[in-house]
Amino acid sequence: MTEKPVIEASNLSLTFQTGDGPVHALKDVDLEIGKGEFVSFIGPSGCGKTTFLRCIAALETPTAGRLTVNGMSPDEARKARSYGYVFQAAGLYPWRTIAGNVRLPLEIMGYSKEDQAARVEKVLSLVDLEGFGKKFPWQLSGGMQQRASIARALAFDAEILLMDEPFGALDEIVRDKLNEELLKLWSATNKTIGFVTHSIPEAVYLSTKIVVMSPRPGRIHEVIESTLPKGPRPLDIRDSEEFLKIAHQVREGLRAGHAYDE
Amino acid sequence: MKMVAPILAVLAAIVLLWYGAAVGLNAQWTYDQAARAGETVTFSELVTDTMNQKRPVLPAPHQVAQGLWQGVFGQKFTSKRSLIFHGWITLSATLAGFALGTGLGIVLAVGITHSRAMDLSVMPWAIASQTIPILAIAPMVIVVLASLGITGLLPKAIIAAYLSFFPVLVSMVKGLRAPDNMQLDLLKTYNASKGETFWKLRLPSSMPYLFASLKVGVAASLVGTIVAELPAGATRGLGARLLSGSYYGQTVQIWSALFAAAALAALLVIVVGAIERITLKRMGMVR
Structure with missing residues (x-):
């Protein structure tokens, strides 16, 4: 990799002080994420995968170590609006239409009215929601709401997309479809994506790089580079030998990291 | 129609009970009158008389x-005996007080949600203010303001505001924190300012809470206004009507004013x- 990494963490630690003593949410995390990579973070609860993503987004502040996003500190990167963040719940405002929700970041960031309208239309078609702009969130299914929230994160030109278990609350059929769409979207936009998940098949299917994490203290156990082709992958790639091999490797990594101890 | 039948049934029961109670409570006077005249009364005479x-x-x-009919339609709206006239006096002070109280409640709630110092200092006082009986404080406010030369609508509106700001304050604090x-976090990722967070997220989120409290607040405003009309010999307003009715034993007038006030409250809430x-x-x- 000759290009400078988009996200670079070295010796990163985050310790929460609680009534029961310190909790090491992250300990000595080293990681580089290059431009255009799709990186999944997988591990059991308490392994710090969400915390790490929140550190990148400057929603948490590390207590030790170094973290840069686009060569800036995470907080500078946040102020420069370098990333879009997708949460586990769609979190659409019930008093705004779908288009109004997608427009929200654009209004805050001061885009012109015409630009706002053009962008809303563009990203709604990217996530396959053309014609739903005037609907209110409650008129849409859960999967469609989550697509709208992805459109909201894509509406402004952030190079980085951070996704915290975005499909965790959806059923598997919807999840498969959204995974496929996400891959298409990623290859069309060439964004750098950080993706937190609980699901091994999801991680393997989507990623160019899989970061296996283990708990207490939260740390990186293993980084697996995917040998699957980059770009849109057909859903049935999940039946291929190569896919199963990588999935097995992830499972072994989770086991060695004591993820199954409880 | 399904809704109407039970309501009518309850209404009929109340009216029936009321007639019964009227006969029972007014009988003594009829008996006294008859005894003075040296007559006896039959049951049907008793019922007719007590009515x-x-x-x-x-x-x-x-x-x-x-x-009520007499008070509303029996005279010119500008007459001192018109319930419309007195109702308007009360209504105008109620609305002024309601606006004042709602504004105060919202402003305090915004302050409390944005400033830790205000959160700690204002809320206990707001709660304490509601433990003081309004009947005790209303005459003093009226008297103090009158000595400053402020009379008429404003003192009544202040009492009304005193009662109505509290529910708005409590609900809005909850709503703005909803x-x-x-x-x-989402707004933080957009690097949104406090003002943007307020206008785009907190304020819209608080709307259902606000309206729930407005219904309580508007009724409280009316109560506050009527209480404020009782002392200091006010001559205008439903409260004054209640007071003068009780001075002269005009129970029909009192009840008419009470019902006018209840109708006004219902109208405001609607x-x-x-x-x-x-x-x-x-x-x-x-939906």
Whole structure:
């Protein structure tokens, strides 16, 4: 990799002080994420995968170590609006239409009215929601709401997309479809994506790089580079030998990291 | 129609009970009158008399209805005996007080949600203010303001505001704090300012809470205004009507004024409810 990494963490630690003593949410995390990579973070609860993503987004502040996003500190990167963040719940405002929700970041960031309208239309078609702009969130299914929230994160030109278990609350059929769409979207936009998940098949299917994490203290156990082709992958790639091999490797990594101890 | 039948049944039961109570409570006066004249009264004479006394202990429903009709339609709206005239006096002070109280409640709630110092200092005082009986404080406010040369609508509006700001304050603090961490984090990722967070997230989130409290607040405003009309010999307003009725033993007048006040309260709550439905519907928050 000759290009400078988009996200670079070295010796990163985050310790929460609680009534029961310190909790090491992250300990000595080293990681580089290059431009255009799709990186999944997988591990059991308490392994710090969400915390790490929140550190990148400057929603948490590390207590030790170094973290840069686009060569800036995470907080500078946040102020420069370098990333879009997708949460586990769609979190659409019930008093705004779908288009109004997608427009929200654009209004805050001061885009012109015409630009706002053009962008809303563009990203709604990217996530396959053309014609739903005037609907209110409650008129849409859960999967469609989550697509709208992805459109909201894509509406402004952030190079980085951070996704915290975005499909965790959806059923598997919807999840498969959204995974496929996400891959298409990623290859069309060439964004750098950080993706937190609980699901091994999801991680393997989507990623160019899989970061296996283990708990207490939260740390990186293993980084697996995917040998699957980059770009849109057909859903049935999940039946291929190569896919199963990588999935097995992830499972072994989770086991060695004591993820199954409880 | 399904809704109407039970309501009518309950209403009929209340009217029946009321007539019974009127006979029972007013009987003593009829007996006393008869004894003085050296006569005896039959049951049917008793019932007829108790229904039509000039100053009954408890006026019968039809007497109150007559009083209401007389008060509303029996004279010019500008007459001192018109319930419309007195109702308007009370209504105008109620609305002024309601606006004042709602404004104060919202401003304090915004302060409390944005400043830790205000959160710690204002809330205990707001709660303490509501533990003081309004009947005790109203005359003092009226007297103090009158000595400063402020009379008429404003002192009454202040009492009304005193009662109505509290529910608005409590609900708005809850409403402005309703957005969860995820929604606040989302705005943080956009690097939104405090002002943007307020206008785009906190304020819209608080609307259902606001309207719930407005219904309580508007009724409280009316109570506050009527209480404020009682002392210091006010001559205008439903409260003054209640007071003068009790001075002269005009129970029919008291009951008529009471019913006029109740109707006014119902009307105000219905209007606020209608505004709530329209607003929330336009915001897309009603399915």
